[in-house]
Amino acid sequence: MSTKWIAAVRDRWFAVSVSITAGLAIAGAVVGFAWLPFEQPGQQFHGVWDAICSAAGLIRILPGHEQVIQADYPITQFEVTSRVLRRASADSIGRGATLALRCTMCHGARGLSQANTPNLAGQYPVTIYKELLDFKTGARASAVMAPLVADLNDTDMRDLAAYYAYLPRESADHVGGNEPPRIVSNGAPMRSIAPCGACHGELASKVGAAWLEGQPVVYLRAQLAAFASGVRRNDINEQMRNVARGMTPEEIDAASRFYAGQP
Amino acid sequence: MLNSRRLILAHFWFAFAGFGAALLLGEWQMFIRSPLHAWIGDPELYYRSVTAHGTTMAYVMPTLVAMGFGYFVTEASLKRPLIGLHWAWAGLALVFVGTITAIVPVALGLDTVLYTFYPPMIGNPFYYIGVVLVVVGSWIWVALMSVNLYHWKRQNPGAPVPFPMFATVAGSYLWGWTAVGAALELLFQIIPVALGLSSTIDAGLARVFFSWTLHAIVYFWLIPTYIAYYTIVPRAIGGRLFSDQMGRISFILFLVVAMPIGVHHLFADPEVGSGFKFLHSVFTALVTLPTLLTVFTICASVEIAGRLRGGKGVLGWLVVLPWRNPVMLGAAFSFIMLGFGGAGGLINMSYQLDSTIHNTQWITGHFHLIFGGAIVIMYFVIAYDVWPHLTGRALECVRLMRVQLWTWFVGMIVLTFPWHYVGVLGMPRRMAFYDYSDPVIAEQAASVAMSVIGGAILVVSGALFLLVLARGQAGVRVEPGAYRFSVAAHPPRSLPAALNGFGLWLGLMIGLTIVNYGFPIVHLLATPGTAVPAVMNRAAP
Numbered sequence: 072m073s074t075k076w077i078a079a080v081r082d083r084w085f086a087v088s089v090s091i092t093a094g095l096a097i098a099g100a101v102v103g104f105a106w107l108p109f110e111q112p113g114q115q116f117h118g119v120w121d122a123i124c125s126a127a128g129l130i131r132i133l134p135g136h137e138q139v140i141q142a143d144y145p146i147t148q149f150e151v152t153s154r155v156l157r158r159a160s161a162d163s164i165g166r167g168a169t170l171a172l173r174c175t176m177c178h179g180a181r182g183l184s185q186a187n188t189p190n191l192a193g194q195y196p197v198t199i200y201k202e203l204l205d206f207k208t209g210a211r212a213s214a215v216m217a218p219l220v221a222d223l224n225d226t227d228m229r230d231l232a233a234y235y236a237y238l239p240r241e242s243a244d245h246v247g248g249n250e251p252p253r254i255v256s257n258g259a260p261m262r263s264i265a266p267c268g269a270c271h272g273e274l275a276s277k278v279g280a281a282w283l284e285g286q287p288v289v290y291l292r293a294q295l296a297a298f299a300s301g302v303r304r305n306d307i308n309e310q311m312r313n314v315a316r317g318m319t320p321e322e323i324d325a326a327s328r329f330y331a332g333q334p
Numbered sequence: 335m336l337n338s339r340r341l342i343l344a345h346f347w348f349a350f351a352g353f354g355a356a357l358l359l360g361e362w363q364m365f366i367r368s369p370l371h372a373w374i375g376d377p378e379l380y381y382r383s384v385t386a387h388g389t390t391m392a393y394v395m396p397t398l399v400a401m402g403f404g405y406f407v408t409e410a411s412l413k414r415p416l417i418g419l420h421w422a423w424a425g426l427a428l429v430f431v432g433t434i435t436a437i438v439p440v441a442l443g444l445d446t447v448l449y450t451f452y453p454p455m456i457g458n459p460f461y462y463i464g465v466v467l468v469v470v471g472s473w474i475w476v477a478l479m480s481v482n483l484y485h486w487k488r489q490n491p492g493a494p495v496p497f498p499m500f501a502t503v504a505g506s507y508l509w510g511w512t513a514v515g516a517a518l519e520l521l522f523q524i525i526p527v528a529l530g531l532s533s534t535i536d537a538g539l540a541r542v543f544f545s546w547t548l549h550a551i552v553y554f555w556l557i558p559t560y561i562a563y564y565t566i567v568p569r570a571i572g573g574r575l576f577s578d579q580m581g582r583i584s585f586i587l588f589l590v591v592a593m594p595i596g597v598h599h600l601f602a603d604p605e606v607g608s609g610f611k612f613l614h615s616v617f618t619a620l621v622t623l624p625t626l627l628t629v630f631t632i633c634a635s636v637e638i639a640g641r642l643r644g645g646k647g648v649l650g651w652l653v654v655l656p657w658r659n660p661v662m663l664g665a666a667f668s669f670i671m672l673g674f675g676g677a678g679g680l681i682n683m684s685y686q687l688d689s690t691i692h693n694t695q696w697i698t699g700h701f702h703l704i705f706g707g708a709i710v711i712m713y714f715v716i717a718y719d720v721w722p723h724l725t726g727r728a729l730e731c732v733r734l735m736r737v738q739l740w741t742w743f744v745g746m747i748v749l750t751f752p753w754h755y756v757g758v759l760g761m762p763r764r765m766a767f768y769d770y771s772d773p774v775i776a777e778q779a780a781s782v783a784m785s786v787i788g789g790a791i792l793v794v795s796g797a798l799f800l801l802v803l804a805r806g807q808a809g810v811r812v813e814p815g816a817y818r819f820s821v822a823a824h825p826p827r828s829l830p831a832a833l834n835g836f837g838l839w840l841g842l843m844i845g846l847t848i849v850n851y852g853f854p855i856v857h858l859l860a861t862p863g864t865a866v867p868a869v870m871n872r873a874a875p
Contacts, residue, residue: 084832092590092842095616096849103612128607128857152533152867256375260765261772266377274376278870 145209147307149201151279156196159233167234170227173219182238187289193240196232198281202305203228211305240285249332252325254318262317267326273333288331295323336723336817337415338405341422343724345402346717348430349395350800353710356390357796359383361789364749368786369770369779377766381446384764385461386437388449391706393468394433396555399713400509401425401475403558404502406720407565408479410817411496412486418478425478428471436464447871448764450548451524453540457871459528462520469513476510479503487835494829497578498565498819504585505557507836508550511843512593515546527868534865538605539858545596546851553592553621555705559712560584563632563665566719568820570661573639578822580631582833587624590842591617594850598683602692605864606854611685613850618683625676629669636665638823660735664715667743671707675700678754693764696757699750706792707746711739714799723817727809734802741795749788752781 108114108122116122125131171182174191178184182192191199205211207220207228223231251273253259258266268274271283283291297303298315306312315323336342363383366374374380401422409416416422438460439445445457483495483503495503523540526532564581568574575581597614600606640651656662678700681687691697721729729735756778761768770779832838858864 082830082832082838084830085838088590088832088838088842092846095620096613096846099613099616100609103616104609107612108608123609126607126609126612127853128605128610130861150867153870154530154533251375253373257373257377257767259769260767261769261774269377274378275871278867 167230191235192238196236200232254322283330284333291327349398359387364789373767380766411498425474432467479506512550519543549596565819568635574823576634584624594846675704694757699753703750729806738798745791
């Protein structure tokens with residue numbers, strides 16, 4: 072076997088093909104890593120090695136440049152994934168029910184509001200937890216909610232989320248089954264607005280997007296206006312601010328009315 | 335000598351049945367996002383259809399054609415029964431089970447992630463598991479090709495491996511290695527998230543793994559077509575293959591340089607460095623070499639046939655070619671589409687030019703022209719050529735075959751040329767609806783409508799193809815005799831070891847993969863904080 076290998080390596084085909092391949096790879100690498108980076112306008116390299124590192128895709132921090140630009144306002148610190156706050160225990164729901172007594176004045180005895188505040192019954196637990204957290208850190212501003220969440224600890228907020236998620240969605244006073252307006256079903260492709268229904272229900276739902284159906288129309292409209300003006304900014308990737316900024320007042324009204332009218 | 339007719343027929347029928355269904359989905363997609371139809375209310379339906387169309391056309395159909403044709407070539411060229419017939423049936427069964435496992439959740443709307451997966455979007459795990467089963471089934475074929483070649487070489491020491499078998503084994507090795515990228519992505523990244531074992535995914539790394547598969551898979555689709563150019567066309571038109579060795583070098587070049595080039599799909603991705611993008615661009619340019627060699631060899635082979643038929647002068651041999659022969663017609667159409675598609679491909683692989691058409695409808699137009707056009711039309715030719723040998727019945731409807739090939743060619747041109755054009759105008763791909771009433775894109779409406787007509791012609795052509803094959807199953811019983819491949823003008827009596835085996839070339843293929851992919855993969859694996867939350871794809875509650 073070894074003699075066969077030696078014969079194969081000594082073969083002219085071996086020498087020629089390996090040389091050509093290696094030569095091409097080396098020539099390509101020299102051009103791509105050491106020459107072309109310097110041809111890019113506006114690049115500041117400290118020597119060839121720096122250029123090679125840049126072309127290799129290494130993350131480099133240039134002197135005087137911050138690697139990450141920090142927002143100058145409080146931002147959401149909570150990472151929403153599909154796995155957080157799943158399967159709450161009965162104890163957690165029970166504790167949440169007790170804590171929720173202080174919320175009943177605005178959000179109703181069983182999480183159903185008569186006061187144009189959000190209906191919390193049946194809302195995704197992730198949504199409730201994230202909003203409580205954002206009120207507490209100041210990522211979402213509210214003169215009403217801020218003092219109410221100030222003394223809640225992390226377990227309290229998880230319990231409240233579990234309790235409201237556990238409550239049944241009831242909306243007997245709503246008439247559903249309306250045809251969605253175009254902004255909900257199709258968005259506005261030319262303005263890069265995705266359909267509301269692609270994340271918030273109707274077509275599909277995405278992790279982290281709130282359950283909107285049956286929410287008060289006044290509340291939905293106010294939130295879209297707050298996103299559009301930048302007053303509300305706890306959507307960490309600006310996805311809602313970008314969408315709301317591009318929406319017309321008619322579209323905001325139509326989307327709010329549609330979701331408010333859904334069961 | 336064909337012993338495994340039922341096995342090969344089963345592969346072809348399964349492939350073409352899936353092709354027929356996916357073709358209808360494709361035309362439906364063209365129609366509903368065109369100005370001829372109002373916006374569909376639910377874009378998820380569109381993505382459901384695109385996922386099923388892409389999965390069937392990209393994974394299931396060409397894999398089955400390559401497998402079935404590979405078994406055919408093994409028996410017909412080595413002139414001995416296939417070793418491992420039971421394993422071959424097991425491979426087919428895996429592909430079948432995998433296809434059903436994948437398509438059911440797609441049909442239910444649980445996996446509208448498109449056939450290229452697009453993490454961090456994550457759907458129902460059964461879709462991914464189904465795709466893995468399809469790949470594992472095809473790996474059985476890869477192993478069987480290797481085993482059959484090994485046994486033949488042991489019994490015929492030093493003899494030149496029949497060229498059709500050499501090319502088939504080259505294609506199987508290319509697939510065996512290139513499928514590893516997507517398999518790594520599915521097994522170690524996507525499926526754990528889909529099963530709920532993890533909630534975050536390194537989407538950049540996943541895209542790098544997928545690019546490992548994504549480009550060379552095109553050459554895997556292409557290889558049966560190239561085998562047909564070399565081993566069917568010259569014989570069918572009464573000529574000789576110009577050079578056996580040149581053919582071997584073409585397939586060897588595909589094996590070596592088709593693999594380390596996939597990053598040209600990631601030119602717009604920030605996670606890969608520009609140096610690697612350039613390096614992949616260089617090797618992508620090298621893939622034109624085996625194609626240009628093939629174009630030269632096949633044109634020369636066809637010229638031999640033309641001159642043998644009495645053609646004179648510089649172009650006189652073209653006139654006397656048997657243009658009414660479906661194989662001649664199909665090969666000519668295939669070459670024309672390969673020419674246009676290849677020219678478009680040169681734009682896609684150029685780092686700067688790509689930025690003008692990246693993620694536009696140009697790309698979809700391009701791969702439909704190359705794959706659906708140049709490649710698939712030769713799948714039809716292969717089927718027509720081998721069908722009597724598989725069924726033992728005459729395939730007499732030659733006129734219908736010609737109509738079918740003409741309609742496929744015309745349909746594909748009418749489909750893809752406007753498609754390229756709207757891409758240049760900036761029409762994005764992967765969208766379920768477009769507002770053609772907007773003045774910005776209103777002028778694209780006519781071109782998109784033209785593409786729908788092209789698609790409709792293709793549906794008719796696809797139906798004719800299935801009709802020809804079905805009629806072949808019910809034709810008059812004949813004894814077609816032994817199957818013959820093209821004979822070279824100078825058949826090789828002996829060959830250098832390098833042109834009769836794969837050791838050196840597999841070494842270069844793996845070496846180049848490590849050079850071109852090793853650092854980006856290791857770097858992404860070692861960089862903390864590159865994982866992002868998965869976006870779970872779930873139906874509306």
